[in-house]
Amino acid sequence: MTDNKLTIDSVEVRFGETLALAETSIEVKDGEFITLVGPSGCGKTTLMNVIAGLQQPTSGQVMMDGANIAGKPGHVGYMFQKDLLIPWRTVTGNIVLGAALTGRATKADRAAARELAARYGLGDFVDHYPHALSGGMRQRVALMRTLAFHKDVLLLDEPFGALDAQTRLEMQQWLLEVWADSGRTVLFITHDVDEAVFLADRVVVMSARPGRIQAVHEVAVPRPRTVDTLMTPEFMDLKSRVLSGLYHKEAK
Amino acid sequence: MKVLRLASPLLAVLLVLAVWQLAVSVLHVQPYVLPSPHRTWQALMDDWDNVRSLAGQTVYESVVGFLLGTGVGFLLAVAMAHVPIVHRVLYPILIASQAVPIVAIAAPLVIILGYGLAPKLVIVGLIVFFPVVVNVLDGLSGIDAGMVNLARSMGAGATKIFLLVRLPATLTPLFSALKLAAAYAVTGAVIGEWTASITPGLGKDLLLKNSRLDTAGVYADVLLLTAVGLTGFLLMTILERLSTPWRTRGTARRWFRPSAPRDTKGSR
Numbered sequence: 001m002t003d004n005k006l007t008i009d010s011v012e013v014r015f016g017e018t019l020a021l022a023e024t025s026i027e028v029k030d031g032e033f034i035t036l037v038g039p040s041g042c043g044k045t046t047l048m049n050v051i052a053g054l055q056q057p058t059s060g061q062v063m064m065d066g067a068n069i070a071g072k073p074g075h076v077g078y079m080f081q082k083d084l085l086i087p088w089r090t091v092t093g094n095i096v097l098g099a100a101l102t103g104r105a106t107k108a109d110r111a112a113a114r115e116l117a118a119r120y121g122l123g124d125f126v127d128h129y130p131h132a133l134s135g136g137m138r139q140r141v142a143l144m145r146t147l148a149f150h151k152d153v154l155l156l157d158e159p160f161g162a163l164d165a166q167t168r169l170e171m172q173q174w175l176l177e178v179w180a181d182s183g184r185t186v187l188f189i190t191h192d193v194d195e196a197v198f199l200a201d202r203v204v205v206m207s208a209r210p211g212r213i214q215a216v217h218e219v220a221v222p223r224p225r226t227v228d229t230l231m232t233p234e235f236m237d238l239k240s241r242v243l244s245g246l247y248h249k250e251a252k
Numbered sequence: 253m254k255v256l257r258l259a260s261p262l263l264a265v266l267l268v269l270a271v272w273q274l275a276v277s278v279l280h281v282q283p284y285v286l287p288s289p290h291r292t293w294q295a296l297m298d299d300w301d302n303v304r305s306l307a308g309q310t311v312y313e314s315v316v317g318f319l320l321g322t323g324v325g326f327l328l329a330v331a332m333a334h335v336p337i338v339h340r341v342l343y344p345i346l347i348a349s350q351a352v353p354i355v356a357i358a359a360p361l362v363i364i365l366g367y368g369l370a371p372k373l374v375i376v377g378l379i380v381f382f383p384v385v386v387n388v389l390d391g392l393s394g395i396d397a398g399m400v401n402l403a404r405s406m407g408a409g410a411t412k413i414f415l416l417v418r419l420p421a422t423l424t425p426l427f428s429a430l431k432l433a434a435a436y437a438v439t440g441a442v443i444g445e446w447t448a449s450i451t452p453g454l455g456k457d458l459l460l461k462n463s464r465l466d467t468a469g470v471y472a473d474v475l476l477l478t479a480v481g482l483t484g485f486l487l488m489t490i491l492e493r494l495s496t497p498w499r500t501r502g503t504a505r506r507w508f509r510p511s512a513p514r515d516t517k518g519s520r
Contacts, residue, residue: 040440052405053404053407054401054405065285073404073405073406073407074405074406074407076405078402078405078406080398080401080402083259083397084397084399086399086416086420086499088420088496090503090504097403097406098406100412101403101406101412101413101418102406102407102412128503128504129497129498129501129502129503129504131498131502132502132503145449148405157296216504237277246449
């Protein structure tokens with residue numbers, strides 16, 4: 001077979017009469033980083049919800065490792081724009097949430113969580129409650145929680161959307177580092193074209209009403225990428241192509 | 253700073269006592285109208301053995317009624333939050349139950365339940381359960397839907413989501429209600445004793461002393477009842493601090509850190 005990790009095969013979602021997501025197919029390679037950009041209402045989140053199992057597709061399937069996971073929760077790690085940290089659990093407690101919810105958070109889970117926190121700079125905060133952390137730290141914890149859920153595919157739905165520009169850039173670089181370490185497959189939603197191009201192997205551009213894939217761009221910019229990457233001609237060129245695609249579609 | 257924070261309630265009590273004493277001595281109020289703090293204290297001490305055992309009875313009624321009322325209130329709120337039809341049927345009834353004057357239904361309660369402990373418990377329960385229902389219901393419906401979605405996306409079942417996500421979210425509003433309820437419970441017990449009692453209790457004692465124009469004794473009873481209510485409130489406040497540490501602390505308590513390899517640095 002192919003080296004595809006995830007195959008989104010003709011997925012379509014209707015809410016009553018409304019077509020929220022027109023027939024969509026994406027093939028995602030193992031370890032690939034894909035970003036989805038598009039205006040609000042283009043069905044990005046709906047598509048994520050289908051993959052995460054929170055939403056049944058009207059038709060189509062989502063194949064992962066040879067099984068259809070569409071509408072079945074518990075197979076991928078899902079991270080949202082809001083960090084959704086549980087206020088009464090410490091950083092460690094939040095990281096092991098997946099284990100706690102699906103069985104029992106063991107001593108080993110907690111030790112692994114502490115190690116994860118320590119590796120990514122939150123070692124001094126493992127016993128802190130979320131309210132004592134900054135926005136960037138909270139999103140880090142949210143990503144660690146997603147990592148500690150031990151799923152090969154991560155869905156990140158505008159995870160840095162609520163952060164200030166500077167923190168966001170830091171977080172993007174950190175995410176690339178984590179991604180390189182972990183070898184996970186990532187689907188990342190954003191409406192920020194810079195972010196989309198900076199992070200991705202491929203940028204999928206979507207258009208709204210009904211949501212559908214409008215274009216797919218390969219990002220040939222070499223890794224590792226740094227802040228300087230943002231100023232290179234390849235980056236600028238691709239960014240303008242993605243932007244113009246988005247703009248044309250919206251102007252219509 | 254901390255000394256000042258702890259001392260300020262004490263100062264407030266002293267202030268009330270001072271105003272009280274001043275009013276009595278400056279305005280030359282007759283002791284049977286308003287006894288001085290000193291006289292009240294004297295009356296409390298003189299009748300201590302009697303009053304103490306009566307207070308025990310009233311405390312018993314308050315505590316049992318409190319536990320029953322808040323327990324039922326909590327269960328009702330959980331049921332209402334999860335079963336829409338229960339919510340629709342019960343909510344109007346609950347609201348109506350609060351419009352009924354407690355004193356007015358005390359009499360029929362005696363006819364149904366007799367003069368024993370039962371009607372008092374019902375009265376206390378009726379008074380305390382309402383704030384619990386309303387607050388817990390608010391807590392359960394105010395949960396971030398995203399949090400529940402996150403848990404669902406992880407493949408968690410309804411029971412786990414309830415235990416780990418929904419239930420702890422009710423603690424904060426629950427304790428707000430419990431603090432109120434602890435103070436109300438004493439009021440409920442006194443009303444119960446006034447209208448539905450042949451058994452002794454502080455409320456009953458208060459009526460008795462009032463009819464004898466033993467005003468200092470009445471005030472002594474009031475003082476004691478206030479102390480009981482305050483103790484309940486304080487107990488709830490302490491319990492609240494212990495069970496919702498994330499609201500007042502930046503980090504978890506040391507004994508509540510599963511698998512923590514000893515403390516590294518102290519914080520806050």
